Amino acid sequence: KNEVEQSPQNLTAQEGEFITINCSYSVGISALHWLQQHPGGGIVSLFMLSSGKKKHGRLIATINIQEKHSSLHITASHPRDSAVYICAVRNGQNFVFGPGTRLSVLP
């Protein structure tokens, strides 16, 4: 069993749809990160969470520490949101990464 799991593995949506990507983890963490990897491979950090909820533009990230679960929501999705979204947890000094969710938003 992987320490960090994500669902779904792949997701196709129509432009404008509300999208949810889930992350579950089995290790103790000090923080959880959501990352976005563009088709070219570059990775950018979207959020760092240790509790509650954060919002940035059309992106919302929540975390439930007791249930060891986090969700990333995208409102009013757009084709430029197409990317791989990666959940990563900080366990001690290092990070453990989920396998990623590949999102395709169709116009």
Added chain:
Amino acid sequence: DGGITQSPKYLFRKEGQNVTLSCEQNLNHDAMYWYRQDPGQGLRLIYYSQIVNDFQKGDIAEGYSVSREKKESFPLTVTSAQKNPTAFYLCASSPVGVLAKNIQYFGAGTRLSVL
């Protein structure tokens, strides 16, 4: 602009050859990391370094070597002992310390293929 620069973007390795991937950062970060990404898998840690002249093995260090002679640079050598080197390699850096934001900053990656 501050950031992490990886080079080359694409690299080809012949059988029995060692190749070196470059990673340079001007963010003044103490910690640097090398990850390997394979299709359908999460990033896996190869090596990391928290300070100059010191580095630690990650989960999949066999067949790889690193050096950290300067704070800005953390090159990764893929040796001939690595039998399946074809992958996407990502370098990252982060600040350390009590006030560090725990955020890693990533380079654009190097795609390594075997000829």
